[in-house]
Amino acid sequence: xxxxxxxxxxxxxxxxxxxxxxxxxxxxxxIKKKHPSWSEEKVQNKMxxxxxxxxxxxxxxxxxxxxxxxxxxxKILVYRQEALxxxxxxxxxxxxxxxxxxxxxxxxxCMRICGxxxxxxxxxxxxxVLGNPKNEKTGIQECExxxxxxxxxxxxxxxxxxxxxxxxxxxxxxxxxxAIGKKVFGEKYSINDI
Ligand SMILES: [Zn+2]
Numbered sequence: 001x002x003x004x005x006x007x008x009x010x011x012x013x014x015x016x017x018x019x020x021x022x023x024x025x026x027x028x029x030x031i032k033k034k035h036p037s038w039s040e041e042k043v044q045n046k047m048x049x050x051x052x053x054x055x056x057x058x059x060x061x062x063x064x065x066x067x068x069x070x071x072x073x074x075k076i077l078v079y080r081q082e083a084l085x086x087x088x089x090x091x092x093x094x095x096x097x098x099x100x101x102x103x104x105x106x107x108x109x110c111m112r113i114c115g116x117x118x119x120x121x122x123x124x125x126x127x128x129v130l131g132n133p134k135n136e137k138t139g140i141q142e143c144e145x146x147x148x149x150x151x152x153x154x155x156x157x158x159x160x161x162x163x164x165x166x167x168x169x170x171x172x173x174x175x176x177x178x179a180i181g182k183k184v185f186g187e188k189y190s191i192n193d194i
Pocket of ligand 1: 106108109110130131143144145146151
């Protein structure tokens, strides 16, 4: 096998691994929701069984340490939450007109975030937040997919949401939030989304 193919193969395996770990996280959350009385250990044991079953179906996954993957995943999720909080703080402090912010989450984990005025118009610029922390080895932070398309491909958007700063009592009324959401995301935005 030539080098290029080998690399492509490894990238493919890495991508599938990330998808699997994502799925496991979701499964673990589901189990916790379904059995709120279960201890963490019981949930872990159940997950181990599920993972073992899935790992047997996917031979490539054996090359990776499950624990390492979970740790890595956790780090990424913590990083994303912090990056999101920082960006929202920045948006709300720089744009007094912004009463909410629209978040577009992309399939690569990056997010595009923009302040929204009470008219539903953008308040300030769209900010791109990279979904992964700096590469520990290279010290470089980048996203291959977003390097190519600038993160602007609507087909890559996997999640859209409005966020409102402050406590619930400080939020605009439901009607206002719904009207703003519709203006930003279109008529499909419903009362369940706010
Ligand atoms: Zn990206």
